[in-house]
Amino acid sequence: MRKRAPSRQSRAILEALLTQPLDWQYGYELSKRVELSSGTLYPVLIRLHDRGLLEAKWVEAERAGRPPRHAYRLTPGGLAFARALNDAPVSGATPSDEVLA
Amino acid sequence: MTIAFGSKHRLADLLMGHATARLHRARPEWADAMANERAFLSADDERLRWSAGCAVASYRAPHTFDWAVYPAALFACVMVVIAYQWSADEGLGTLTVIALTGLLLGMLRPERNLISSVAIGLVVSAVNGFETISGIRPAYEIRAHDLMHDAKWLLFIAPALIACVIGDCVGRKLRSVRAA
Numbered sequence: 001m002r003k004r005a006p007s008r009q010s011r012a013i014l015e016a017l018l019t020q021p022l023d024w025q026y027g028y029e030l031s032k033r034v035e036l037s038s039g040t041l042y043p044v045l046i047r048l049h050d051r052g053l054l055e056a057k058w059v060e061a062e063r064a065g066r067p068p069r070h071a072y073r074l075t076p077g078g079l080a081f082a083r084a085l086n087d088a089p090v091s092g093a094t095p096s097d098e099v100l101a
Numbered sequence: 102m103t104i105a106f107g108s109k110h111r112l113a114d115l116l117m118g119h120a121t122a123r124l125h126r127a128r129p130e131w132a133d134a135m136a137n138e139r140a141f142l143s144a145d146d147e148r149l150r151w152s153a154g155c156a157v158a159s160y161r162a163p164h165t166f167d168w169a170v171y172p173a174a175l176f177a178c179v180m181v182v183i184a185y186q187w188s189a190d191e192g193l194g195t196l197t198v199i200a201l202t203g204l205l206l207g208m209l210r211p212e213r214n215l216i217s218s219v220a221i222g223l224v225v226s227a228v229n230g231f232e233t234i235s236g237i238r239p240a241y242e243i244r245a246h247d248l249m250h251d252a253k254w255l256l257f258i259a260p261a262l263i264a265c266v267i268g269d270c271v272g273r274k275l276r277s278v279r280a281a
Contacts, residue, residue, distance in 0.1 A: 039157030
């Protein structure tokens with residue numbers, strides 16, 4: 001079966017998360033960094049999370065009265081995938097599924 | 102000015118309400134994530150854009166559509182098996198129809214393999230049982246069966262389950278290829 005290359009949006013999000021791999025990042029800030037709307041950002045985040053490439057947690061807001069925020073960072077598998085993707089040319093080979101295991 | 106502000110605010114609320122309502126059953130954590138994030142946006146325009154994006158995301162997010170599609174697909178598949186069973190005697194053709202519908206349902210809704218396989222696997226026995234009890238039967242059925250004979254076709258649940266599981270595996274593979 002032919003493997004589909006990750007979309008430009010997925011690449012942008014993975015790259016953004018890869019630049020600060022230890023930091024938890026919030027949806028809004030991430031959407032600003034990668035210049036994607038929430039309508040594009042969240043479906044990609046959900047897919048990455050489903051594949052085990054992204055971990056998410058709730059963070060209590062610093063200011064009282066505000067709701068907790070959902071924060072994201074790459075899992076070890078996600079880091080390996082993003083690094084492999086970074087090393088691969090855009091139109092060339094994509095990281096294999098073994099990376100995701 | 103106040104009216105414009107109020108309209109944008111209301112529209113943003115409406116869009117976010119729609120997004121969270123759509124996502125909440127399948128993806129409650131993500132619905133809350135999008136909604137909570139809006140509290141951290143300062144400008145009203147920005148909140149409106151965010152809410153509109155979330156409404157779009159609620160349609161584009163994986164595994165959100167099948168809440169509505171699955172029951173309809175299950176009903177359609179059961180009807181197809183009923184129609185086939187009414188038009189032909191049970192045999193390889195019946196098995197093929199059950200296998201194809203099982204594959205489709207397994208791909209569509211992996212978490213419901215057991216329900217899908219029981220629903221389509223029961224059809225042959227149910228149709229035969231109806232024929233036995235009511236006496237109404239298609240032209241090709243020249244003799245009446247007894248209910249014990251009809252019950253043996255419950256065996257079709259097994260190939261239906263196998264087909265659903267295969268469909269589930271194929272569906273997961275396709276989704277994982279599509280995901281990134």
